[in-house]
Amino acid sequence: MIDxxxxxxxxxxxxxxxxxxxxxxxAGVKGFVVPGVTQSTWARTLSVCQSYPDLFPCLGLHPYFLEEHSVAQLALLENMLKAHPEVVAIGEIGVDFWASNANSDLQWHLLDAQLLLAQQYRLPVVLHVRKGHDQVLKRLRQRSLPCGGLIHAFSGSLQQAQAYWSLGFHLGIGGAVTYDRAQKLRRVVQQLPLESILLETDSPDMPLSGYQGQRNEPARLALVLSVVAQLRGMQPHDLALSSEAMTRQLFQLP
Known part of the structure; x- marks a missing residue:
């Protein structure tokens, strides 16, 4: 597996x-995709990944940390992409409208600019989307992203999932699927094309059922695998092989 x-x-x-x-x-996890979230922590992201050959860095401006971002940092991001060919994706980027006072103009501006960089540098994107799937899909339809991307922690509808998949985007499935109450997500997971599913943990966040309040770890990806395989009525080994192959293909991992 790859987280x-x-x-x-x-x-x-x-x-x-x-x-x-x-x-x-x-626990069987062979690789780890590590998204960057703020300009001030990109150096840390790169340094940690350089210390372990099975960690693969992404760089981006995460919408949750909007107050730490500025338009000027977009030029710095491009410079980092030029200087660090080991970066496998632009991310974590996107929009988050969970808070009613979210600055939508800045969020959309940063997202559009980072999608343009993905086009120019032929990199996939790692998207964080809360309360904005339909708007993000509209934007993705308006521009051709040659390398697609990952919709991290997908929680939308089956129709939205199918729309992302048709545009070349995989769906990230993690700890949320382990909760019995997540019936909507579980139904979507049962109906998704197998090749669209990538397994993730979002460690140290998004703890699994039974581990609430604890730091999440990639070792628990095996539990996510088990739940998703059970929902789909398939062998965990087959799901692991598919998810790993699709993750390697998306991020062009060795």
Whole structure:
């Protein structure tokens, strides 16, 4: 398996990062895609990934941290892409309208600019979308992104999932699917094309059912795999092979 989305550069892992990674490897996780979230932490993201050959960095301006972003940082992002060919995607980017006072103009401006960089540098994108799937889909239809991307922690409708897939975007499925109450998401997971599903943990966030209040870890990707395989009535091994192959293909991993 490959954890398609985990923030292993976060300081919460500083004390035991190597041990945490070893637990994940023992659980069958062979690689880790690590999104960047703010300009001030890109160097940390790159440094942590350079320390471990199975960690693969992305760089982007995450909408949740909007107050830390500025338009001027877009030029810095492009410079980083030029200087660091090891970056496998632009992300984590997107829009988040969970808060009613969210600055929509700035969010859309930053997203549009980062999608343009994805076009120019032929990189996939890692998208965070809350309360904005239809608007994001409209934007994606208006521009051709040659390398597609990942819709992280997908929680939308089957129709929206199918629309993303038709545009070349995979759906990230993580800890939310392990909760019995997540019936809508579970129904979507049952009906998605197998090739559209990428498995992720969003570590250290999005704890699985039974682990509420605890730091999430990539080792628990095996539990996500088990639940998704059960929902789809298939062998975990077959799902693991598909998700790993699709993740490697999307991010052009070795």
């Amino acid at each position: 398609a989305h985990c923030h292993l550069d976060f300081p919460v892992f500083d004390a035991d990062r190597s041990a945490m990674l070893e637990r994940a490897r023992q």
